[in-house]
Structure formats: C-alpha cells, structure tokens
Amino acid sequence: MDANARELAQNFDIERLTREFYENPYPTYRALRQHAPVKRMPNGSYFLTRYDDLLAAYKNTDIFSSDKKKEFAPKYGVSPLYEHHTTSLVFNDPPIHTSVRRLIMGALSPRAIAGMEADLIALVERLLDALAEKGEVDLIGDYAAAIPVEVIGNLLDVPRDERAPLRGWSLAILGALEPVIDKEALARGNSAVEDFLDYLRGLVARRRAKPGNPDRDVLTRLIQGESDGARLSEKELLHNCIFLLNAGHETTTNLIGNGLVALSKHEVEQARLIESPELIKTAVEEILRYESSNQLGNRMTTREVELGGVSLPSGTSVTLCIGAANRDEKHFHDPEKFDIARQPNRHLAFGSGAHQCAGMALARLEGAIAISRFLGRFPAYALKAAPVRGGRARFRGFLSVPCTVSQE
Numbered sequence: 001m002d003a004n005a006r007e008l009a010q011n012f013d014i015e016r017l018t019r020e021f022y023e024n025p026y027p028t029y030r031a032l033r034q035h036a037p038v039k040r041m042p043n044g045s046y047f048l049t050r051y052d053d054l055l056a057a058y059k060n061t062d063i064f065s066s067d068k069k070k071e072f073a074p075k076y077g078v079s080p081l082y083e084h085h086t087t088s089l090v091f092n093d094p095p096i097h098t099s100v101r102r103l104i105m106g107a108l109s110p111r112a113i114a115g116m117e118a119d120l121i122a123l124v125e126r127l128l129d130a131l132a133e134k135g136e137v138d139l140i141g142d143y144a145a146a147i148p149v150e151v152i153g154n155l156l157d158v159p160r161d162e163r164a165p166l167r168g169w170s171l172a173i174l175g176a177l178e179p180v181i182d183k184e185a186l187a188r189g190n191s192a193v194e195d196f197l198d199y200l201r202g203l204v205a206r207r208r209a210k211p212g213n214p215d216r217d218v219l220t221r222l223i224q225g226e227s228d229g230a231r232l233s234e235k236e237l238l239h240n241c242i243f244l245l246n247a248g249h250e251t252t253t254n255l256i257g258n259g260l261v262a263l264s265k266h267e268v269e270q271a272r273l274i275e276s277p278e279l280i281k282t283a284v285e286e287i288l289r290y291e292s293s294n295q296l297g298n299r300m301t302t303r304e305v306e307l308g309g310v311s312l313p314s315g316t317s318v319t320l321c322i323g324a325a326n327r328d329e330k331h332f333h334d335p336e337k338f339d340i341a342r343q344p345n346r347h348l349a350f351g352s353g354a355h356q357c358a359g360m361a362l363a364r365l366e367g368a369i370a371i372s373r374f375l376g377r378f379p380a381y382a383l384k385a386a387p388v389r390g391g392r393a394r395f396r397g398f399l400s401v402p403c404t405v406s407q408e
C-alpha cells in the first residue's frame with residue numbers, strides 16, 4: 001500500500017493525468033500529501049497538497065502573485081483568451097484587483113443576497129415541478145445547471161430571453177484553463193470570448209442608456225464605478241463581467257450536482273439529512289470540502305521562498321490543490337469520510353485571503369436551497385445509470401446524471 005502510494009506520488013504529472021485520476025483523484029492526493037507535498041512537476045512548476053502550504057500561499061500575496069501574464073503568454077499567445085484571463089480580477093494583483101473587487105463585493109452584501117432568496121426559491125420550485133412532471137431527468141441539465149445561470153443572469157440583469165448562450169460560453173472559456181488543452185478547446189475558448197464580448201458591448205450600451213439600481217445590479221455598479229470617481233476602462237469592464245458570469249456557473253452547478261450524487265452514494269448521510277433538514281448548512285460545507293467543485297488554483301512566486309522545506313525560485317508557477325488540502329488529515333478528522341454534520345470544517349473550497357471567493361455567500365445559499373428542496377420533494381430519487389464526469393481536473397463535476405424522481 002505504502003509502496004503503491006510512493007509510486008503514485010513519484011509518477012504524478014499534472015500534464016499527464018490518467019483516467020483513474022479523473023475518476024477519483026483522492027488516492028493520488030493522499031499519496032502526494034504523504035510523500036511529496038511540494039512536488040516538482042516535469043515542466044518546472046510545483047504542485048502543493050498540504051493545507052498549511054496552501055494557506056501560506058493564499059495569505060502571502062506579495063510572494064505568491066495571482067498575475068498570470070507571464071504564465072498565460074505561451075499558453076494562449078496573443079488571443080482573446082489571453083486578454084480575457086489577464087484582465088479578470090482573479091488573475092490580477094492590486095491595484096486592478098482591489099478596485100474591481102470592491103465594486104463587486106458591494107453588490108454581494110449579505111443584505112443584497114438576502115434580497116435574492118425569494119426569487120431563488122420560486123425558481124427552484126418551478127424547476128422541481130418540471131422534474132416531477134418528467135419523472136426521468138438529468139440532474140445536471142434539468143436542475144443543477146439551470147439554477148446558477150438564472151441567479152447570475154439576475155445579478156447582472158441580463159434579459160431572460162438572452163441567457164441561453166451564457167452556459168456554453170462559460171464552459172468553453174473555463175475549459176481552456178485546464179492544465180493541458182488541445183487546439184479545438186483553444187479555438188472554442190477564443191470564439192466564446194469574442195462572442196461574449198460582442199454580446200456584452202450591446203448590453204453595456206443599453207445599460208448606459210438606461211441605468212439600473214446599483215444596489216442590486218452589478219453591471220450598473222461596474223459601469224458607474226466608485227463614488228470617488230474611479231472607473232474601470234471599457235476592456236476591464238467587459239472582461240470582469242465575463243469573469244463574473246463564468247465564476248458562478250460551473251462551480252455552483254457542480255456544488256449542487258456533486259452534492260446530490262454524493263448523498264445518493266452515502267445512504268446513511270442522505271437519510272440523516274432528509275430526517276433533519278436543519279443540517280443543510282453543515283451538509284453544504286461538507287459537500288464543498290469532500291468534492292470541491294474548484295480543485296486547483298494557481299500562483300507565481302515573485303521571489304525565492306521556502307515552502308514545506310523546499311526552496312522555490314522566483315518566477316515559479318505553483319498549483320494549489322484545494323481538493324487535496326480539503327482532505328488533509330492534519331486539519332480534518334477522518335478526512336475521507338463524508339459527514340454532513342462535520343464541525344469544525346474550515347475547508348478551502350472558496351480559497352482564502354485577498355482573492356477568497358466573492359460569491360461564496362450566494363453559492364452557499366444556492367446550494368442549500370437547491371439541495372434541501374430537492375430532497376424534500378424527492379426523498380426517493382435514484383440514479384438510473386452511472387453519472388457522466390466532466391473530465392476536468394480543475395472543475396470537478398458531472399456533465400449528466402440520469403435519475404428518476406417520484407413524489408412519495
């Protein structure tokens with residue numbers, strides 16, 4: 001077993017992932033934490049799997065930069081994807097990061113999010129009615145993916161009948177962030193950025209002509225800028241809208257999808273949650289920890305630094321493995337166990353520090369409402385066939401989950 005773990009850790013290469021890894025990366029993560037927690041990849045980057053090392057990188061933004069210009073230049077060349085990713089707040093350091101984040105956070109205040117709850121419940125109930133009528137459903141296409149697109153659409157006040165292409169654009173753009181991508185994925189990502197920009201130019205022009213309420217509408221807020229007069233350039237405005245529309249899509253879809261699949265595979269925990277719906281808050285945290293929808297993050301060192309006893313030179317690209325840190329036995333008791341009442345549960349599914357997810361309160365609310373209402377309505381839901389995995393290392397989730405639902 002230990003020899004096997006050593007071999008797994010030794011052979012691990014982020015650019016040569018196996019089918020077994022995509023299916024279940026956790027044995028590899030455990031082996032890495034144990035035998036090579038700061039693991040050098042053949043391409044010269046480092047892969048971190050221990051909770052404490054991730055936290056150190058998240059907290060030390062001076063040394064662990066989020067600016068991706070150097071790293072993405074060879075990956076994307078001069079292209080729409082390069083312009084998009086290097087202009088998004090998540091891949092920037094201050095000052096661009098700070099001003100965009102402040103604008104976005106203002107529209108995601110606890111009060112603003114509480115104001116979204118009634119619409120969210122109504123949306124979920126409509127979707128559940130449609131599932132009940134169908135009986136045989138796809139948990140992803142018919143449910144999990146249908147929720148975030150509406151919520152983010154509402155946040156930027158994108159007209160309902162214009163939302164259909166958003167999910168496809170989002171999947172194509174985020175898909176291009178995988179550690180290795182082929183020509184087709186690159187082309188899909190680039191044309192998605194172009195189409196998205198074209199669409200947003202029109203939307204922004206309409207919103208400039210007829211502003212919305214900046215307390216509720218993030219797009220109006222981003223257009224109007226800060227009260228001290230600081231404004232985003234047109235390029236910053238458009239790319240950060242794309243980022244925002246993307247950030248909340250696949251991740252939240254996967255939270256809901258991963259949750260319903262994990263519960264169906266852990267019958268005792270599923271029965272416990274159905275019996276005690278008040279456990280939904282800790283259950284959502286456990287789903288985020290156990291099957292983190294965003295498994296990988298990246299930073300680049302700005303100077304030489306020592307981490308876990310290994311010296312990383314300046315300019316080293318570092319992958320932060322959230323999925324591995326969230327099962328670190330030093331921080332989580334019996335970490336491979338799925339326990340919906342786990343406490344404490346200080347997982348890193350939303351990252352930490354200056355870039356910690358700006359939408360986490362909203363994601364938690366969406367997850368709690370979607371999962372608890374689904375279980376309340378269909379306690380006997382049953383998977384019909386093996387769920388189809390998304391086949392990605394960074395964003396972990398399912399493409400489709402065939403399922404039968406019936407009201408009892």
Ligand code: HEM
Pocket residue numbers: 066089090091101104152244247248249251252255292293294297298348349350351352354355356357358359360362363
């Ligand atoms: C389960 C759902 C979600 C997960 C797991 C997730 C995860 C993350 C993670 C790990 C980061 C940090 C990236 C880094 O430090 O490199 C992040 C950043 C971010 N997320 Fe989320 N996210 C989710 C949902 C959302 C939603 C619903 C929104 C928007 C409404 C959102 C908006 C953002 C933004 C704007 C950032 C960038 C923050 C910054 O750079 O300061 N996310 N997210």
